[in-house]
Amino acid sequence: MVWKVRTGQCLRRFDHAHDEGITSLKFDRTGTHVLSASFDGLVRLHGLKSGKVLKEFRGHKSYVNSAVFSVDGQYVVTAGSDGTCKVWDYRTADCVHTFSPVTGSLEASVHSVLPLPKQVDQLLVGVKSSTVYV
Numbered sequence: 001m002v003w004k005v006r007t008g009q010c011l012r013r014f015d016h017a018h019d020e021g022i023t024s025l026k027f028d029r030t031g032t033h034v035l036s037a038s039f040d041g042l043v044r045l046h047g048l049k050s051g052k053v054l055k056e057f058r059g060h061k062s063y064v065n066s067a068v069f070s071v072d073g074q075y076v077v078t079a080g081s082d083g084t085c086k087v088w089d090y091r092t093a094d095c096v097h098t099f100s101p102v103t104g105s106l107e108a109s110v111h112s113v114l115p116l117p118k119q120v121d122q123l124l125v126g127v128k129s130s131t132v133y134v
Contacts, residue, residue: 002048014051018042024066029073037064043078043088055093059086066112071120083108085125101125 002012018038026035033054034046043057043064057067060080067078069090076088087097101110112126 012048012051014046017044017046017053023064024068026068028069035067035069035076037067037078039063041080043067043076045076057086057088057093057095059095059098060084062109065110068113068115071115071117077113077115077123079110079113079125081109083110085110085113085123101127 003009004011014034014036017036018040020039022036022038024035024037027033027048028035032048034048035043036046037043041058041060041062041064044053045055045057046052047054057076057078060078060082062081065079065081067076069076070087074090075096076090078086078088080086083100084098085101086095088094089096100108109128110125111128112124114124114126116122116124
């Protein structure tokens with residue numbers, strides 16, 4: 001839903017945006033599209049005005065905890081409970097790279113990912129432990 005902060009009025013609803021709960025929401029640089037991640041294991045790109053699903057990013061084997069746009073806007077980066085981060089081509093929705101920040105750990109779930117503003121090829125990755133990875 002899109003809310004007007006001053007009045008608390010709901011301006012737009014995205015009915016059936018996902019089959020399960022939503023874990024992450026991000027605007028693109030233009031503010032015209034919304035990226036959503038979910039417990040259903042999917043990431044979707046929605047048109048803000050239409051509310052329609054424009055693209056779907058599939059490939060995680062479990063919940064998707066976080067989804068963000070790369071600094072240059074060419075990629076979508078996701079963090080999953082399957083222990084992986086995935087880098088997707090924004091235009092084609094193809095997965096171009098998968099990596100696991102923690103190997104062989106019971107606490108492998110990746111909870112958040114954040115691109116470094118001045119290093120377009122680097123990410124901060126937060127996992128289910130007290131460690132942050134770059």
